[in-house]
Amino acid sequence: MSPSSEINDIEEGLELKPGFDAAGLVTCVATDAATGEVLMVAHMNDEALRRTIASGEAWYFSRSRNALWRKGETSGQTQRVVEMRMDCDQDAVWIRVEQKGAACHTGRRSCFYRKVEAGEGAARLSFVDAERLFDPKDVYRK
Numbered sequence: 001m002s003p004s005s006e007i008n009d010i011e012e013g014l015e016l017k018p019g020f021d022a023a024g025l026v027t028c029v030a031t032d033a034a035t036g037e038v039l040m041v042a043h044m045n046d047e048a049l050r051r052t053i054a055s056g057e058a059w060y061f062s063r064s065r066n067a068l069w070r071k072g073e074t075s076g077q078t079q080r081v082v083e084m085r086m087d088c089d090q091d092a093v094w095i096r097v098e099q100k101g102a103a104c105h106t107g108r109r110s111c112f113y114r115k116v117e118a119g120e121g122a123a124r125l126s127f128v129d130a131e132r133l134f135d136p137k138d139v140y141r142k
Helices: 003-012 046-055
Strands: 026-032 038-044 059-062 067-070 079-086 092-099 114-117 124-127
Touching (some): 046 079
Parallel strands (some): 026 092
Antiparallel strands (some): 079 092
16 A cells, blocks of 8 residues: 555544554544633543543553553542544544533643743743642542
8 A cells, every 4th residue: 555545544444443653652632512612631541542532531652651541440529421533643532522511630620720821931821720629639649
């Protein structure tokens, strides 16, 4: 198969052929199915992707812990997948989810709770939609 034929097959074909990176991961963006709000960005390996498809619950791969995890297994803040899409070259996944509680490990609804603001000198962050739905110290006790 020629490179252009293979690219066409990935971009226009109907076969799921994830383009995992050198670490074996694809980026996954999770949004609220009802509002479109971006909740989080995480990574999936082959097993996380397969488990998400099979179970209808979001599974991810933690780069920092080098481990597979199901969203909500510790916190109870689960994600039920309503729809999953692949981007054009199949190296990124978008899942629309029904989020139960907070998506962020900091206890916030979304991981995107700070706004970047240009200023004199360096850019700064400010809090937006930063109310905590749970206290991480209570949920993630070691």
